[in-house]
Amino acid sequence: xxAGAAAACAAACAAAxxxxxxxxxxxNRxxNRxxxxxxxGAxxxxxxTGPPGPGPGTAGVPGPGTAAGSPDGLHGLAExxxxxxxxxxxxxxxxxxxxxxxGELPGAAAAALRRRLRQRVRAxxxxxxxxxxxxxAADACAxxxxxxxxxxAALAAADRRRRAAREAGAxxxxxASGVGARVQAPAGTAGx
Amino acid sequence: xSGHPARPAARPDAAPLVWHAAAxxxxxxxxxxxxxxxxxxxxxxxxVCPAEAExxxxxxxxxxxxxxxxxxxxxDGLLLDAVRLGRAxxxxxxxxxxxx
Numbered sequence: 001x002x003a004g005a006a007a008a009c010a011a012a013c014a015a016a017x018x019x020x021x022x023x024x025x026x027x028n029r030x031x032n033r034x035x036x037x038x039x040x041g042a043x044x045x046x047x048x049t050g051p052p053g054p055g056p057g058t059a060g061v062p063g064p065g066t067a068a069g070s071p072d073g074l075h076g077l078a079e080x081x082x083x084x085x086x087x088x089x090x091x092x093x094x095x096x097x098x099x100x101x102x103g104e105l106p107g108a109a110a111a112a113l114r115r116r117l118r119q120r121v122r123a124x125x126x127x128x129x130x131x132x133x134x135x136x137a138a139d140a141c142a143x144x145x146x147x148x149x150x151x152x153a154a155l156a157a158a159d160r161r162r163r164a165a166r167e168a169g170a171x172x173x174x175x176a177s178g179v180g181a182r183v184q185a186p187a188g189t190a191g192x
Numbered sequence: 193x194s195g196h197p198a199r200p201a202a203r204p205d206a207a208p209l210v211w212h213a214a215a216x217x218x219x220x221x222x223x224x225x226x227x228x229x230x231x232x233x234x235x236x237x238x239x240v241c242p243a244e245a246e247x248x249x250x251x252x253x254x255x256x257x258x259x260x261x262x263x264x265x266x267x268d269g270l271l272l273d274a275v276r277l278g279r280a281x282x283x284x285x286x287x288x289x290x291x292x
Contacts (some may be wrong), residue, residue, distance in 0.1 A: 069232045069233055069236040070233065070236070071233075071237075074233040074234065074237055076233075077228050080224060081224065081228060084220070084221040084225075085221075087220075088217060088221055091214040091217045094213075095211065095214050098211070099207075110280070113276060113280065116273065116276075120269055123260060123261045123269070124214065124218065127218065127221070127261060127262075127266055130254060130255035130263075131225070131255055133251050134225070134228075134251040134252050134254075134255055137248045137251050138234075138248045140244060141234075141241060141245055141248050145240045
């Protein structure tokens with residue numbers, strides 16, 4: 001949520017007679033956002049990539065020195081999605097409360113409007129659930145990416161060790177058969 | 193006098209404000225999802241583990257465009273509801289369902 005949207009939310013809460021609860025929720029969200037940024041930074045720090053990752057709303061804009069194209073970048077993305085899901089959950093709760101307060105309108109048309117409003121409340125909660133699913137999938141993808149990268153690095157290292165051992169063995173064989181001795185003949189004796 | 197400001201009473205015209213704020217939140221979430229779907233991290237993951245990256249992309253698209261429950265449609269719907277609620281609050285109960 002942008003600062004403007006957060007302010008609008010807080011204003012709406014205050015207008016609905018829940019000023020204290022609204023302020024607490026806004027403070028909560030701000031704290032969550034700060035924690036999210038700190039988390040991104042910690043993730044970037046784990047990868048040794050320097051400054052914290054991009055904050056909410058900058059998923060497609062890799063900053064200088066961020067881990068945007070790395071598993072940590074994907075974890076940061078999942079974190080931001082979860083943060084959005086939390087915001088939407090809060091919205092769904094506030095919408096539900098507002099629905100209860102708007103339930104005084106009589107008549108069939110008002111009943112239809114109430115049904116629509118309730119459907120929006122459910123859709124908002126479902127949207128938050130969808131964001132959490134995507135965030136979990138992004139986390140799993142980042143873990144798999146990290147494991148795959150580590151596996152490939154281990155394979156490459158083993159391959160290098162095997163090749164070095166093979167070359168060392170071949171050199172030892174040459175030395176044992178005397179082939180190396182001719183090569184190592186003193187200078188000036190070649191051709192005798 | 194307790195010295196504390198009085199708690200504001202619930203107003204019937206507060207619901208449109210809540211709906212407006214919810215629409216803004218959902219719109220921001222939709223924007224975040226769009227950016228996530230084209231993020232370089234996801235594109236790079238697709239080169240290493242394509243199945244997992246494809247699943248993330250599918251879930252993001254689903255969250256965005258899942259019919260009436262998709263974030264894109266939901267944001268517009270919430271905004272429309274805010275207008276309906278505002279109209280109902282201004283003109284009385286008879287106008288509550290007037291807008292389809």
